[in-house]
Amino acid sequence: MSLSGKEKFSYGLGAVGKDMVYMLSASYILYYYQDILGVNAVAMGIILLVARVFDAFNDPFMGVIVAKTRTRWGKFRPWLMIGTVTNAVVLFLMFSAPPALDGSGLVAYAAVTYILWGVTYTMMDIPFWSMIPAFTHSGKEREGLSTLGRSCAGVGSAIITVITMLCVNALGGGEERVGFSRFTLIIAVLFVIFIAITCINIKEKSTVDVDAPSIGQMFKALIQNDQAMAVVITIVLINCAVYTTSNLVIYFFKYDFGGDTWYNSYTLFNTFGGAVQILSMMLLFPLFRKFLSTIRIFYVSFVMAIAGYFVLLFLCFTNMGNVFLLFIPGFLIFAANGMLTVLTTVFLANTVDYGQWKNHRRDESVIFSMQTFVVKLASGIAALVASLCLNLCNLNSDTSDTVSAAAGASGGSVAGLRMTMTLFPILLLVIGVIFFHKKYKLTDERLKEIQEASI
Secondary structure (H helix, E strand, O other), rough: OOOOOOOOHHHHHHHHHHHHHHHOOOHHHHHHHHOOOOOOOOHHHHHHHHHHHHHHHHHHHHHHHHHOOOOOOOHHHHHHHHHHHHHHHHHHHHHOOOOOOOHHHHHHHHHHHHHHHHHHHHHHHHHHHHHHHHHHOOHHHHHHHHHHHHHHHHHHHHHHHHHHHHHHHHHHOHHHHHHHHHHHHHHHHHHHHHHHHHHHHOOOOOOOOOOOOOOOHHHHHHHHHHHHHHHHHHHHHHHHHHHHHHHHHHHHHHHHHHHOOHHHHHHHHHHHHHHHHHHHHHHHHHHHOOOHHHHHHHHHHHHHHHHHHHHHHHHHHHOOOOOOHHHHHHHHHHHHHHHHHHHHHHHHHHHHHHHHHHHHOHHHHEEEEEEHHHHHHHHHHHHHHHHHHHHHHOOOHHHHHHHHHHHHHHHHHHHHHHHOHHHHHHHHHHHHHHHHHHOOOOHHHHHHHHHHHHH
C-alpha cells in the first residue's frame, strides 16, 4: 500500500519541527554565547567541536539501540518521542543560561548543555530518518518520501532563519538574552507537538526482522558499504561549507554590511534565501528530475553553489551598498543547498539496498545514524572555523552598540571575514564533487539491477 496523505503530512510536520530545532542550535548557538554572553570565541569553537567528536561514539550506539528495540509501537516511534521531549527541555536550558554565571562557569554550562543537546537530538533524529526504508516498498516511493521529508525540513530551517532575530527582539523588548530564552521555549513546545503528531499517525510497514548485531559487526558492515561511506564523507564536506557560511552571515551583515539598516538587510536576505531553498526542494528539484538523473542534478547543484560563492566574493569587494545585489549569489547558493539536501538523503537511502545486496544485512539504523553524526560533525568543524575567524579578525562587541562596532571594524578584519565565508566553502565543495565523482557508483540503472537481484 502506498503512503496516505495523512501519513505524508504527519511525517512532513515532524520534519518541520525537527529542523526548526536543529537550525536554531546550528546557526545561533555561537552568536548567543560569543556575541551576547561574551564567551571567548575560540573556547566556544572548541566546545562545539568536542561535542561533535563525542557524538562519534554516541551515534553508532544509538543506531544499535534502535535496531534492537522491539515494542508494540515498533522500534522507531518510542525513541523518536523520548528523544524529542528530552531534546526540547535541553534546548530551552541551552538558550537560557543563568544570569549569575560568568567566566569559566558559563563556559562549563555551555559545554554540558550543548553535549546533552547533541545526545538527545541523536536519540530522535536516527529513528526519524530510519523510517524511510521501513515506510516504503520501492525506490521511487522512497525518493518521494525523502524529498517530502527534506523539503519540510527545509521549511523548518527557513522559518528559523527568517523569524529568529525578529522574534528575539520582539519577545525580549530589545534585550537579546531574554528574547532568545522566550523564543526557544516557543520552538521547543512546537517541536514536541509536531513530533507527537508524527508518532500518532505513522506506522512501520516493511521493517526487515534481523538479529541485532554487535557494535563491532555494525562498524564492519558500515565500512564494507563503500557507497554509504562515499555519501557520508560528501555530506561532511557539503555541510562544512554550508554551516561555515550560516555561522558567519549574521556577523557579515552586522560588521561588514553595517549601517543603521544592517538588521533589516539581514532579515530580508534570510527571508529571500529561505524562500529560495524551500522552492528549490519543492519545485526546482522535481522539475530537474523530469529531465536529469539524480546524479546529474547533484553535479548541477555543485556548480551552482560554487558559482554563487564566487559571485558573493566579487560583490563583497566591489559593491556592498545594495542588499538586493546579494540576492544573485544568494539564489545560487540557497537553491543548490536545497537540492543537495534532498539528494544526499536519497543517496543515503539507496545505500541501504546496496548494503543488503552486498553484505546480506539491512543496516538502515546504522547508515542513517551516520547521517546524523556527520551533519553534527560538520557543524562542529564549521563552528570552530567561524570562531577562529571571529577571534583573528577581532569581530565581537556589546550588541547594544552595533553601529559603532561595525564602524570600528578594520578593512583587514572584514576582508578576513569575507574570504573565510566564501573561499573556504568553495574549497570544500570542489573537494566534495571530485570525491563523489570518483567514489559513488549507484546510478539509476545500477540501483535497478540491485533491486531485481534482491527479489
